[in-house]
Amino acid sequence: MARPATTIESVQAALDRLHHAVAAGQSRTRCLRRWSEMVRERDDHRCVDCHSTRNLSAHHICRKVFLPEAEFQTGNGITLCRDCHVGLHRGFNGRPDTTEPMDAQGGEKLRQMERLYCILDQDAVERDRLQPGFYDLSEQVLAKFKLFMGFDPDTVFPGPPVRQAYLIWAQTSLSVRRAIAAANGAPMTDGPILPGEAYIVIGGDAGEQVGMTIKDPRWY
Numbered sequence: 001m002a003r004p005a006t007t008i009e010s011v012q013a014a015l016d017r018l019h020h021a022v023a024a025g026q027s028r029t030r031c032l033r034r035w036s037e038m039v040r041e042r043d044d045h046r047c048v049d050c051h052s053t054r055n056l057s058a059h060h061i062c063r064k065v066f067l068p069e070a071e072f073q074t075g076n077g078i079t080l081c082r083d084c085h086v087g088l089h090r091g092f093n094g095r096p097d098t099t100e101p102m103d104a105q106g107g108e109k110l111r112q113m114e115r116l117y118c119i120l121d122q123d124a125v126e127r128d129r130l131q132p133g134f135y136d137l138s139e140q141v142l143a144k145f146k147l148f149m150g151f152d153p154d155t156v157f158p159g160p161p162v163r164q165a166y167l168i169w170a171q172t173s174l175s176v177r178r179a180i181a182a183a184n185g186a187p188m189t190d191g192p193i194l195p196g197e198a199y200i201v202i203g204g205d206a207g208e209q210v211g212m213t214i215k216d217p218r219w220y
């Protein structure tokens with residue numbers, strides 16, 4: 001039997017229940033359940049990636065172990081089906097080593113995070129669900145992401161929080177940029193690079209083009 005479509009009001013009600021559970025200091029298990037219910041209601045009970053409506057769960061885009069403060073933040077959650085979910089945890093959940101930097105287990109995981117924030121932001125725009133509180137990430141969390149990528153935490157990225165998260169993870173880190181700049185004897189911006197913008201396209205020794213950009217989100 002088809003489930004009735006979700007509405008702004010039904011998502012708001014799920015958000016209110018989550019906020020109430022957190023404010024009332026309810027158990028972590030209970031708060032996580034409310035968080036998961038809110039995320040799935042907001043995402044219309046379908047996988048945001050492939051739109052399947054079977055075997056759904058709410059996934060923390062940035063792992064809880066690295067970002068405990070975002071455990072109940074709505075912008076860190078995305079609804080995924082089992083097929084789309086299982087690969088994200090593969091080789092990963094056994095014994096997380098929190099003393100290692102976030103990408104110690106490979107840049108692939110960072111690319112996956114970038115992609116999930118991207119498709120979540122697009123889904124919000126396409127379904128007109130960008131309501132206050134529906135896709136929240138705190139300034140503290142965004143500052144952590146910026147620091148990880150080598151940016152000053154005050155660096156401004158445009159858009160609502162989830163889009164900012166996507167844009168931050170889509171950057172080439174400043175250390176890599178500086179290395180490219182040094183290798184080519186050219187200056188390099190320390191500012192954010194936004195979709196559609198390309199920086200410093202120059203001919204290398206072999207006449208090749210050296211530069212960087214980030215893809216338009218629509219590419220996903």
Ligand SMILES: [Zn+2]
Nearest residue numbers: 047050081084
């Ligand atoms: Zn899926």
Ligand SMILES: [Zn+2]
Nearest residue numbers: 058059060085
């Ligand atoms: Zn997950």
